[in-house]
Amino acid sequence: MSEGGTVPGRLIAVVGPSGVGKDSLMEALCAKRPDLVRVRRVVTRAPEAGGEDFEAISPALFAARAAGGDFALHWQAHGLSYGIPREVHQTLARGQDALANLSRAMLGQAARVFPGLHVLHVTARPEVLAARLAGRGREGRAEIARRLARPAPAFPAGLTVTEIDNSGPLERAVDAALSALYPERV
Numbered sequence: 119m120s121e122g123g124t125v126p127g128r129l130i131a132v133v134g135p136s137g138v139g140k141d142s143l144m145e146a147l148c149a150k151r152p153d154l155v156r157v158r159r160v161v162t163r164a165p166e167a168g169g170e171d172f173e174a175i176s177p178a179l180f181a182a183r184a185a186g187g188d189f190a191l192h193w194q195a196h197g198l199s200y201g202i203p204r205e206v207h208q209t210l211a212r213g214q215d216a217l218a219n220l221s222r223a224m225l226g227q228a229a230r231v232f233p234g235l236h237v238l239h240v241t242a243r244p245e246v247l248a249a250r251l252a253g254r255g256r257e258g259r260a261e262i263a264r265r266l267a268r269p270a271p272a273f274p275a276g277l278t279v280t281e282i283d284n285s286g287p288l289e290r291a292v293d294a295a296l297s298a299l300y301p302e303r304v
Protein backbone atom coordinates (compact mmCIF):
# COMPACT_ATOMS: atom_id res chain seq x y z
CA MET A 119 0.00 0.00 0.00
CA SER A 120 1.55 3.30 -0.99
CA GLU A 121 2.02 6.06 1.57
CA GLY A 122 -0.53 8.94 1.48
CA GLY A 123 -1.68 8.33 -2.09
CA THR A 124 1.87 8.36 -3.52
CA VAL A 125 2.16 6.39 -6.77
CA PRO A 126 4.16 3.33 -5.71
CA GLY A 127 7.56 2.72 -7.22
CA ARG A 128 8.42 -0.31 -9.38
CA LEU A 129 10.61 -3.25 -8.56
CA ILE A 130 12.91 -3.42 -11.59
CA ALA A 131 14.32 -6.94 -11.85
CA VAL A 132 17.67 -7.16 -13.65
CA VAL A 133 18.18 -10.70 -14.88
CA GLY A 134 20.37 -12.65 -17.28
CA PRO A 135 23.22 -15.13 -17.48
CA SER A 136 26.30 -14.81 -15.31
CA GLY A 137 28.76 -12.32 -16.75
CA VAL A 138 26.21 -10.53 -18.93
CA GLY A 139 26.67 -7.25 -17.07
CA LYS A 140 23.80 -7.05 -14.57
CA ASP A 141 25.87 -5.47 -11.81
CA SER A 142 27.61 -3.14 -14.27
CA LEU A 143 24.28 -2.03 -15.72
CA MET A 144 22.71 -1.44 -12.31
CA GLU A 145 25.71 0.60 -11.15
CA ALA A 146 25.56 2.72 -14.30
CA LEU A 147 21.79 3.21 -14.05
CA CYS A 148 22.08 4.40 -10.46
CA ALA A 149 24.82 6.83 -11.51
CA LYS A 150 22.50 8.27 -14.16
CA ARG A 151 19.39 8.25 -11.97
CA PRO A 152 20.28 9.10 -8.34
CA ASP A 153 16.59 8.58 -7.42
CA LEU A 154 16.93 4.90 -8.32
CA VAL A 155 17.51 2.62 -5.32
CA ARG A 156 19.67 -0.48 -5.73
CA VAL A 157 18.55 -3.29 -3.41
CA ARG A 158 21.41 -4.49 -1.19
CA ARG A 159 21.01 -8.25 -1.29
CA VAL A 160 21.72 -10.70 1.50
CA VAL A 161 23.97 -13.47 0.12
CA THR A 162 25.80 -16.40 1.69
CA ARG A 163 28.86 -15.45 -0.38
CA ALA A 164 32.26 -14.79 1.21
CA PRO A 165 32.44 -11.07 2.11
CA GLU A 166 35.79 -10.73 0.37
CA ALA A 167 34.37 -12.00 -2.94
CA GLY A 168 34.08 -8.43 -4.24
CA GLY A 169 31.69 -7.23 -6.94
CA GLU A 170 28.31 -5.94 -5.74
CA ASP A 171 27.80 -4.39 -2.32
CA PHE A 172 25.93 -7.14 -0.45
CA GLU A 173 25.28 -8.28 3.12
CA ALA A 174 27.28 -11.46 3.70
CA ILE A 175 25.80 -13.91 6.21
CA SER A 176 26.21 -17.58 7.08
CA PRO A 177 23.86 -20.22 5.67
CA ALA A 178 22.47 -20.86 9.16
CA LEU A 179 21.65 -17.21 9.76
CA PHE A 180 20.19 -16.94 6.27
CA ALA A 181 17.85 -19.85 6.97
CA ALA A 182 16.76 -18.28 10.25
CA ARG A 183 16.06 -14.93 8.63
CA ALA A 184 14.18 -16.56 5.76
CA ALA A 185 12.07 -18.51 8.27
CA GLY A 186 11.44 -15.28 10.13
CA GLY A 187 10.04 -13.56 7.05
CA ASP A 188 12.93 -11.12 6.60
CA PHE A 189 12.99 -11.52 2.82
CA ALA A 190 10.43 -10.42 0.23
CA LEU A 191 12.03 -13.00 -2.08
CA HIS A 192 14.77 -15.58 -1.55
CA TRP A 193 16.28 -18.35 -3.65
CA GLN A 194 19.25 -20.66 -4.13
CA ALA A 195 21.70 -20.52 -7.03
CA HIS A 196 25.37 -21.28 -7.66
CA GLY A 197 25.50 -23.03 -4.28
CA LEU A 198 24.55 -19.76 -2.57
CA SER A 199 21.42 -18.34 -0.92
CA TYR A 200 20.15 -14.92 -2.00
CA GLY A 201 17.60 -12.72 -0.23
CA ILE A 202 15.80 -9.48 -1.07
CA PRO A 203 15.16 -7.72 2.28
CA ARG A 204 11.48 -7.02 2.87
CA GLU A 205 12.33 -3.36 3.56
CA VAL A 206 12.23 -2.85 -0.22
CA HIS A 207 8.45 -2.54 0.13
CA GLN A 208 8.97 0.70 2.10
CA THR A 209 11.13 2.07 -0.73
CA LEU A 210 8.40 1.33 -3.26
CA ALA A 211 5.69 2.75 -0.99
CA ARG A 212 7.62 6.04 -0.95
CA GLY A 213 7.29 6.11 -4.75
CA GLN A 214 10.91 5.19 -5.50
CA ASP A 215 11.88 2.58 -8.10
CA ALA A 216 14.24 -0.14 -6.90
CA LEU A 217 16.69 -2.24 -8.93
CA ALA A 218 17.28 -5.84 -7.88
CA ASN A 219 19.45 -8.58 -9.40
CA LEU A 220 17.08 -11.58 -9.38
CA SER A 221 17.24 -15.15 -10.57
CA ARG A 222 15.31 -15.71 -13.81
CA ALA A 223 13.62 -18.61 -12.03
CA MET A 224 12.07 -16.20 -9.52
CA LEU A 225 10.23 -13.94 -11.95
CA GLY A 226 6.81 -15.56 -11.54
CA GLN A 227 6.95 -15.21 -7.75
CA ALA A 228 8.42 -11.72 -8.07
CA ALA A 229 5.48 -10.63 -10.22
CA ARG A 230 3.09 -11.84 -7.53
CA VAL A 231 5.00 -10.10 -4.73
CA PHE A 232 5.68 -6.89 -6.68
CA PRO A 233 2.76 -5.64 -8.80
CA GLY A 234 4.12 -3.45 -11.59
CA LEU A 235 7.32 -5.51 -11.82
CA HIS A 236 9.47 -4.49 -14.80
CA VAL A 237 12.05 -7.01 -15.98
CA LEU A 238 15.26 -5.93 -17.69
CA HIS A 239 16.47 -9.12 -19.40
CA VAL A 240 20.13 -8.50 -20.14
CA THR A 241 21.63 -10.59 -22.96
CA ALA A 242 24.98 -10.90 -24.72
CA ARG A 243 26.50 -13.22 -27.30
CA PRO A 244 27.87 -16.46 -25.74
CA GLU A 245 31.47 -15.71 -26.69
CA VAL A 246 31.14 -12.33 -25.03
CA LEU A 247 29.92 -13.92 -21.79
CA ALA A 248 32.87 -16.32 -21.68
CA ALA A 249 35.38 -13.54 -22.30
CA ARG A 250 33.86 -11.29 -19.65
CA LEU A 251 33.78 -13.95 -16.96
CA ALA A 252 37.38 -14.84 -17.70
CA GLY A 253 38.34 -11.17 -17.64
CA ARG A 254 36.51 -10.46 -14.39
CA GLY A 255 38.46 -13.18 -12.60
CA ARG A 256 35.98 -13.57 -9.69
CA GLU A 257 35.39 -17.28 -10.37
CA GLY A 258 37.77 -20.10 -11.27
CA ARG A 259 37.67 -21.99 -14.56
CA ALA A 260 35.38 -24.76 -13.25
CA GLU A 261 32.86 -22.31 -11.78
CA ILE A 262 32.92 -20.23 -14.97
CA ALA A 263 32.17 -23.36 -16.99
CA ARG A 264 29.30 -24.20 -14.65
CA ARG A 265 27.87 -20.66 -14.92
CA LEU A 266 28.14 -20.66 -18.72
CA ALA A 267 26.36 -24.03 -18.86
CA ARG A 268 23.50 -22.92 -16.58
CA PRO A 269 20.20 -23.34 -18.48
CA ALA A 270 18.08 -20.26 -19.08
CA PRO A 271 14.52 -20.88 -17.79
CA ALA A 272 11.56 -19.72 -19.84
CA PHE A 273 9.84 -16.62 -18.50
CA PRO A 274 6.21 -16.82 -17.31
CA ALA A 275 3.63 -15.19 -19.57
CA GLY A 276 2.30 -11.73 -18.83
CA LEU A 277 5.50 -10.14 -17.52
CA THR A 278 6.64 -6.66 -18.59
CA VAL A 279 10.05 -7.52 -20.06
CA THR A 280 12.56 -5.31 -21.86
CA GLU A 281 15.44 -7.17 -23.52
CA ILE A 282 18.73 -5.29 -23.27
CA ASP A 283 21.59 -6.50 -25.49
CA ASN A 284 24.80 -5.74 -23.64
CA SER A 285 27.14 -7.29 -26.21
CA GLY A 286 28.39 -3.83 -27.16
CA PRO A 287 29.41 -0.79 -25.12
CA LEU A 288 27.78 -0.57 -21.69
CA GLU A 289 26.55 2.96 -22.42
CA ARG A 290 24.39 1.59 -25.20
CA ALA A 291 22.72 -0.84 -22.80
CA VAL A 292 22.26 1.94 -20.24
CA ASP A 293 20.54 4.18 -22.79
CA ALA A 294 18.25 1.35 -23.89
CA ALA A 295 17.29 0.60 -20.29
CA LEU A 296 16.60 4.26 -19.47
CA SER A 297 14.48 4.69 -22.61
CA ALA A 298 12.41 1.66 -21.62
CA LEU A 299 12.04 2.62 -17.97
CA TYR A 300 11.61 6.37 -18.38
CA PRO A 301 10.27 6.99 -21.87
CA GLU A 302 9.24 10.51 -20.88
CA ARG A 303 12.86 11.49 -20.14
CA VAL A 304 14.35 14.10 -22.42
Ligand SMILES: Nc1ncnc2c1ncn2[C@@H]1O[C@H](COP(=O)(O)OP(=O)(O)OP(=O)(O)O)[C@@H](O)[C@H]1O
Nearest residue numbers: 135136137138139140141142250254284286287288
Ligand atom coordinates in the same frame (compact mmCIF):
# COMPACT_ATOMS: atom_id res chain seq x y z
N1 LIG B 1 29.11 -3.64 -22.02
C1 LIG B 1 30.25 -4.15 -21.49
N2 LIG B 1 31.40 -4.08 -22.19
C2 LIG B 1 32.55 -4.59 -21.69
N3 LIG B 1 32.66 -5.19 -20.47
C3 LIG B 1 31.52 -5.29 -19.74
C4 LIG B 1 30.28 -4.77 -20.18
N4 LIG B 1 29.34 -5.03 -19.22
C5 LIG B 1 29.99 -5.66 -18.22
N5 LIG B 1 31.29 -5.82 -18.50
C6 LIG B 1 32.31 -6.53 -17.70
O1 LIG B 1 31.96 -7.92 -17.74
C7 LIG B 1 32.19 -8.55 -16.45
C8 LIG B 1 30.87 -9.10 -15.93
O2 LIG B 1 30.02 -7.99 -15.62
P1 LIG B 1 29.06 -8.07 -14.34
O3 LIG B 1 29.82 -8.55 -13.15
O4 LIG B 1 28.35 -6.76 -14.24
O5 LIG B 1 28.06 -9.22 -14.82
P2 LIG B 1 26.89 -9.91 -13.99
O6 LIG B 1 25.80 -10.23 -14.95
O7 LIG B 1 26.56 -9.11 -12.79
O8 LIG B 1 27.63 -11.25 -13.56
P3 LIG B 1 27.23 -12.26 -12.37
O9 LIG B 1 25.79 -12.64 -12.57
O10 LIG B 1 28.17 -13.39 -12.54
O11 LIG B 1 27.44 -11.46 -11.08
C9 LIG B 1 32.78 -7.46 -15.56
O12 LIG B 1 34.19 -7.55 -15.58
C10 LIG B 1 32.33 -6.16 -16.22
O13 LIG B 1 33.21 -5.10 -15.96
Ligand SMILES: O=P(O)(O)OC[C@H]1O[C@H](OP(=O)(O)O)[C@H](O)[C@@H]1O
Nearest residue numbers: 134195196200219220221222223268
Ligand atom coordinates in the same frame (compact mmCIF):
# COMPACT_ATOMS: atom_id res chain seq x y z
O1 LIG C 1 20.76 -18.04 -13.74
P1 LIG C 1 19.79 -17.31 -12.87
O2 LIG C 1 18.95 -18.25 -12.01
O3 LIG C 1 18.96 -16.27 -13.60
O4 LIG C 1 20.69 -16.45 -11.80
C1 LIG C 1 21.54 -17.17 -10.96
C2 LIG C 1 22.09 -16.21 -9.92
O5 LIG C 1 22.96 -15.26 -10.54
C3 LIG C 1 22.58 -13.96 -10.16
O6 LIG C 1 23.25 -13.64 -8.95
P2 LIG C 1 24.87 -13.39 -9.01
O7 LIG C 1 25.10 -12.68 -10.30
O8 LIG C 1 25.47 -14.74 -8.93
O9 LIG C 1 25.18 -12.52 -7.82
C4 LIG C 1 21.11 -14.05 -9.88
O10 LIG C 1 20.69 -13.04 -8.98
C5 LIG C 1 20.95 -15.41 -9.28
O11 LIG C 1 21.14 -15.36 -7.90
